[in-house]
Amino acid sequence: MARCLHRSALLLLLLASSAISRATDWELSLDTRLVSSDAYPSFMDGGLGTVRFGSDDSGIKLGRARLAVTQPLGQLFSAHLDASVFDDKDRSALGVTEAYLLFRPYPRAGYRLRMKAGGFYPPVSLENRSSGWESPYTLSYSAINSWLAVEVRTLGVEGTLDWLGTRTGHAFDLGITGGVFGWNDRAGVMIASNGFVLTDRQTPLFGRLGQPGVQPLNGAEPFMEIDHRAGAYLGLEARYFDRAVLRVLRYDNRGDPSAPDTVSHVLAWETRFTSAGLRIEAEHGWTAIVQWLGGDTTIAPPSLTLNWPFQSTFGLLSKRIGRSTLSARYDRFAVQTNAPEVYGAQDGHAWTAAYIFDADAHWRFALEWLRVTSSSENRQEAGGPPLANETQWQLAIRYALGSGTR
Amino acid sequence: MRPPARAHCSRSPRGLSRTLLALLTLLCAVRPACPATLIVRVQTPDGHALPGAVVTIRPLEGAARHAAPVHALMDQVNRSFAPDLLVIPVGSSVEFPNSDSVSHQIYSFSPAKRFQLPLYRGKPYPPTHFDQPGVVTLGCNIHDEMLAYLLVTDAPWYGRTNEAGSWSAEVPHGRYRVELWHPRLRDNEAELGRELTVADADRAELTLRLSRPLQPAPLTDRPHSWDY
Numbered sequence: 001m002a003r004c005l006h007r008s009a010l011l012l013l014l015l016a017s018s019a020i021s022r023a024t025d026w027e028l029s030l031d032t033r034l035v036s037s038d039a040y041p042s043f044m045d046g047g048l049g050t051v052r053f054g055s056d057d058s059g060i061k062l063g064r065a066r067l068a069v070t071q072p073l074g075q076l077f078s079a080h081l082d083a084s085v086f087d088d089k090d091r092s093a094l095g096v097t098e099a100y101l102l103f104r105p106y107p108r109a110g111y112r113l114r115m116k117a118g119g120f121y122p123p124v125s126l127e128n129r130s131s132g133w134e135s136p137y138t139l140s141y142s143a144i145n146s147w148l149a150v151e152v153r154t155l156g157v158e159g160t161l162d163w164l165g166t167r168t169g170h171a172f173d174l175g176i177t178g179g180v181f182g183w184n185d186r187a188g189v190m191i192a193s194n195g196f197v198l199t200d201r202q203t204p205l206f207g208r209l210g211q212p213g214v215q216p217l218n219g220a221e222p223f224m225e226i227d228h229r230a231g232a233y234l235g236l237e238a239r240y241f242d243r244a245v246l247r248v249l250r251y252d253n254r255g256d257p258s259a260p261d262t263v264s265h266v267l268a269w270e271t272r273f274t275s276a277g278l279r280i281e282a283e284h285g286w287t288a289i290v291q292w293l294g295g296d297t298t299i300a301p302p303s304l305t306l307n308w309p310f311q312s313t314f315g316l317l318s319k320r321i322g323r324s325t326l327s328a329r330y331d332r333f334a335v336q337t338n339a340p341e342v343y344g345a346q347d348g349h350a351w352t353a354a355y356i357f358d359a360d361a362h363w364r365f366a367l368e369w370l371r372v373t374s375s376s377e378n379r380q381e382a383g384g385p386p387l388a389n390e391t392q393w394q395l396a397i398r399y400a401l402g403s404g405t406r
Numbered sequence: 407m408r409p410p411a412r413a414h415c416s417r418s419p420r421g422l423s424r425t426l427l428a429l430l431t432l433l434c435a436v437r438p439a440c441p442a443t444l445i446v447r448v449q450t451p452d453g454h455a456l457p458g459a460v461v462t463i464r465p466l467e468g469a470a471r472h473a474a475p476v477h478a479l480m481d482q483v484n485r486s487f488a489p490d491l492l493v494i495p496v497g498s499s500v501e502f503p504n505s506d507s508v509s510h511q512i513y514s515f516s517p518a519k520r521f522q523l524p525l526y527r528g529k530p531y532p533p534t535h536f537d538q539p540g541v542v543t544l545g546c547n548i549h550d551e552m553l554a555y556l557l558v559t560d561a562p563w564y565g566r567t568n569e570a571g572s573w574s575a576e577v578p579h580g581r582y583r584v585e586l587w588h589p590r591l592r593d594n595e596a597e598l599g600r601e602l603t604v605a606d607a608d609r610a611e612l613t614l615r616l617s618r619p620l621q622p623a624p625l626t627d628r629p630h631s632w633d634y
Contacts, residue, residue, distance in 0.1 A: 025508050075524045106513045106522050106547055129633045136632055167543050171621065241622050281625055320627065358629065403507050
């Protein structure tokens with residue numbers, strides 16, 4: 001742990017000092033946790049636990065060490081890099097969660113275009129709205145957004161056209177987003193092997209899941225291009241002033257489920273989903289979010305087609321009082337399957353309660369309680385109980401520095 | 407917002423001798439330019455005072471008059487424009503310094519003034535001139551939540567209502583059109599405007615009441631690191 005922290009701090013400082021110039025906006029943060037958990041080992045440790053820290057992880061842990069840099073390139077382009085260390089369970093401790101080039105011409109006649117190219121999150125989450133794709137409400141993301149953090153990223157291009165109605169005397173803004181991407185042919189492995197989890201560990205681009213040689217994930221890489229077919233998504237967004245956001249997105253990685261990778265011989269997973277979410281913010285610091293995601297993932301090894309439909313919903317209610325944010329969230333999630341011995345079926349729900357105190361621009365303190373109740377065919381197969389309760393407590397202290405906090 | 411300075415003329419007879427009062431009354435009767443205080447009160451549909459509403463007054467008779475241009479400042483502090491609304495006469499100029507440690511990129515696509523201030527911190531640009539009347543909506547191309555308005559007016563008298571929802575101006579006797587504007591107005595502006603005659607009295611009052619509630623105010627207590 002100490003070695004990992006030391007190494008990651010050194011790496012981030014090195015990156016920071018080489019990348020930062022006067023025009024650069026940057027952020028450097030260290031988030032440490034005091035963890036108490038009775039959960040099964042997490043997917044990164046080869047377990048089937050549904051939270052980030054298993055019972056063996058109780059004690060002081062690294063939450064996240066992060067460096068984010070935004071470098072303007074001329075007037076209309078900017079380069080964005082988000083690098084983090086979550087633990088030392090991947091190939092290298094330091095990984096890049098997002099890296100992209102943004103083209104943002106000035107709005108004209110009430111319309112605005114944005115183009116992104118690189119690796120980044122598709123616009124699904126209404127919860128992960130803080131820098132670093134973190135949630136300002138809780139430490140652990142909802143089951144939906146945890147899955148995106150673990151397995152889904154756009155490695156490609158995305159274009160968004162917004163009609164800025166609120167800037168021209170109307171009550172609404174409307175936006176349409178389309179993305180074309182590759183290197184996400186293995187999204188779905190985690191759903192079929194472990195099901196949904198609630199975590200805040202974001203798999204770095206080209207990172208791996210679990211540990212090589214340890215089933216069920218065996219170090220699977222979600223960001224692989226296997227079938228050489230581009231995936232695509234199309235999303236719509238409507239905003240009512242700055243009070244409500246409605247977001248709908250259809251995603252299809254257009255994987256060829258029978259195509260094996262020529263080197264590793266793993267199959268492409270065809271993963272499709274639809275998501276819809278609504279976030280409402282009101283006076284006196286109230287926020288409510290509901291989000292739903294439903295889809296399926298398929299592989300077709302010779303003479304077999306295996307399919308895992310999955311669904312998750314959550315509702316979150318949050319109240320900000322001065323520098324304090326109190327939040328409660330309820331998640332439901334389920335995975336079904338046609339696989340023999342119902343491999344991968346899961347059903348569960350989770351309660352999350354969090355208190356976050358933003359002391360100033362530098363210090364943030366958070367306390368979170370998370371309890372997941374789930375049945376998992378795979379866990380039962382591995383000798384676990386048919387129904388398990390897992391509880392994770394986290395006390396987090398984060399210190400941040402940056403051009404925005406000076 | 408203070409109205410432009412005008413020539414003073416005594417309007418309160420208190421403390422003057424009866425003779426002087428009689429003389430003054432006579433003087434005002436033959437000189438229509440003698441000012442009176444026009445008080446405009448603005449109310450929400452439920453009768454509460456509406457602070458911050460912009461009131462403009464234009465004479466309907468006599469020679470056209472304009473307020474003198476001003477040099478104004480709209481700062482950027484904590485990823486917000488400060489102030490978030492300025493009323494300026496046509497021909498005025500405004501400076502947009504950025505006091506934040508992050509860069510901003512200011513734009514307007516409003517027909518009254520289309521302009522852009524490329525990415526900057528500090529005060530690298532000369533003032534921007536506004537020579538067309540109208541509403542100029544300002545945004546930042548980096549930080550979506552930043553929003554401000556400039557009302558460029560050709561009215562000789564203009565200002566914003568105080569906490570009690572009222573604003574007053576010294577105007578000569580005559581006929582006027584009083585208009586109301588607010589960035590979150592749902593009412594039709596033209597229907598809210600009123601014409602009135604400021605006659606012999608030294609004081610005239612007008613109350614304007616909105617027929618529809620204002621649109622919701624932007625939420626102000628969101629941390630800056632959140633997306634819009």
